[in-house]
Amino acid sequence: MELAADPRLSVTTHPVVGGPTVGPSLNARLGGLSDYPFTRLAALLVDVTPRSNTTPLMLSIGEPQHEPPALLAQALAAAPLADWGKYPPTIGTAPFRAAVHGWLCRRYGLPASFVDVDKGILPATGTREALFQVALLATPQRKDGRQPAVLIPNPFYAVYEGAAALAGAEPVFMPATRETGFLPDLDALSPDLLARTALMYLCTPSNPQGAVADLAYLKKAITLARAYGFVLALDECYAEIWDKAPPPGGFEAALALENDGAGQGQAGQGTANLLVFNSLSKRSSAAGLRSGFIAGDPALIQAFTRLRSYALAGNALPALAAAAALWGDDAHVEENRRLYRQKIDAAEAALKGRYGFYRPAGGFFLWLEVGDGEAATRKLWGEAGVRVLPGAYFTRSEPDGSNAGRPFIRVALVHDTETVARACETIARVLG
Numbered sequence: 001m002e003l004a005a006d007p008r009l010s011v012t013t014h015p016v017v018g019g020p021t022v023g024p025s026l027n028a029r030l031g032g033l034s035d036y037p038f039t040r041l042a043a044l045l046v047d048v049t050p051r052s053n054t055t056p057l058m059l060s061i062g063e064p065q066h067e068p069p070a071l072l073a074q075a076l077a078a079a080p081l082a083d084w085g086k087y088p089p090t091i092g093t094a095p096f097r098a099a100v101h102g103w104l105c106r107r108y109g110l111p112a113s114f115v116d117v118d119k120g121i122l123p124a125t126g127t128r129e130a131l132f133q134v135a136l137l138a139t140p141q142r143k144d145g146r147q148p149a150v151l152i153p154n155p156f157y158a159v160y161e162g163a164a165a166l167a168g169a170e171p172v173f174m175p176a177t178r179e180t181g182f183l184p185d186l187d188a189l190s191p192d193l194l195a196r197t198a199l200m201y202l203c204t205p206s207n208p209q210g211a212v213a214d215l216a217y218l219k220k221a222i223t224l225a226r227a228y229g230f231v232l233a234l235d236e237c238y239a240e241i242w243d244k245a246p247p248p249g250g251f252e253a254a255l256a257l258e259n260d261g262a263g264q265g266q267a268g269q270g271t272a273n274l275l276v277f278n279s280l281s282k283r284s285s286a287a288g289l290r291s292g293f294i295a296g297d298p299a300l301i302q303a304f305t306r307l308r309s310y311a312l313a314g315n316a317l318p319a320l321a322a323a324a325a326l327w328g329d330d331a332h333v334e335e336n337r338r339l340y341r342q343k344i345d346a347a348e349a350a351l352k353g354r355y356g357f358y359r360p361a362g363g364f365f366l367w368l369e370v371g372d373g374e375a376a377t378r379k380l381w382g383e384a385g386v387r388v389l390p391g392a393y394f395t396r397s398e399p400d401g402s403n404a405g406r407p408f409i410r411v412a413l414v415h416d417t418e419t420v421a422r423a424c425e426t427i428a429r430v431l432g
């Protein structure tokens with residue numbers, strides 16, 4: 001009663017307690033998204049119970065199971081307690097940027113000046129959030145007078161689609177099938193589409209197919225980004241997990257363009273239009289550290305820093321120190337690769353000649369063509385407790401309802417070699 005007498009509160013009339021309620025309005029773009037792949041998997045398997053004598057094997061999630069390097073725990077333990085009390089800086093720390101820069105130069109043979117150590121690198125709290133936010137950075141209201149397009153490989157990492165749609169762009173899918181070498185055919189993109197493209201995501205090595213883009217391919221993608229004025233977001237988070245040869249990276253391609261000379265019109269462009277995303281989740285089996293980086297075009301990094309000063313949660317200083325230690329060390333990564341190769345050998349022994357098996361050039365997933373991915377997933381879970389993901393959950397259907405991922409399953413080779421061998425033998429036995 002006293003409140004009603006307050007003139008500040010009687011100016012507007014608010015609904016009274018017990019009166020009609022109105023639900024909060026939400027971002028309608030959310031409704032247009034597919035359910036996340038793991039949500040769809042849970043729904044698919046809700047009524048399937050593995051036989052009682054099976055031990056469930058989770059080959060559905062790409063979470064490395066190797067023990068993270070001791071270096072990680074040592075660096076965390078060495079951090080001053082007071083550092084946990086500090087807010088993480090958006091631009092990270094100088095030692096973090098120097099360690100990433102050192103790794104980029106080592107890994108891709110870059111001259112020190114090619115990626116600006118202070119203005120060309122930002123920490124990411126895992127690449128997932130950064131890959132999401134880049135769509136907010138890159139999408140204008142209109143591009144070429146129309147709704148902007150964000151180009152996404154199909155199949156794709158689900159975050160790209162959510163990011164594009166929530167940024168107000170139209171996600172446009174680029175088929176990446178066996179016929180196109182499991183990478184999008186860049187020559188098939190029409191000038192009309194490219195003109196309204198704000199952002200192109202590419203993933204190399206690709207998830208789920210393990211395909212690697214060669215240098216010529218990456219050069220073409222960068223050249224298109226520059227010709228049509230869009231951001232090229234290269235997701236390279238599997239770049240360190242490779243079978244026979246290290247996958248080339250976006251910076252190597254940008255450097256090659258630079259060295260090709262003025263005749264190509266690319267000299268002096270440096271890292272223009274390019275952002276590279278990488279992470280310690282796969283390289284160092286440290287998904288829980290939530291630590292990655294974004295690197296590239298200093299103008300984009302500057303604008304991204306501005307956006308991220310509003311949006312970033314950030315890595316605590318001890319986590320940045322641990323990340324710096326990990327980027328500075330290659331020995332543990334070599335050991336990781338050795339273990340992944342053993343797993344792929346085991347998978348090859350069990351599955352060669354079936355389901356279109358091939359050794360992935362990079363990453364640790366098998367992309368197996370089993371006829372009907374959903375039916376195979378249910379069968380494997382019910383009969384053997386082996387959990388995989390149907391390919392259709394990575395792949396957007398065409399307007400005619402066809403879905404290039406439907407015949408596939410994705411199998412994550414992240415457990416120890418013996419478990420992987422057993423799981424792959426089980427897949428062959430159950431699916432026949």
Ligand SMILES: Cc1ncc(COP(=O)(O)O)c(C=O)c1O
Nearest residue numbers: 126127128157207237279281292
């Ligand atoms: C293709 C791809 N990109 C990015 C990520 C994100 O990884 P993180 O946020 O752990 O760096 C993943 C994780 O599985 C992925 O598969």
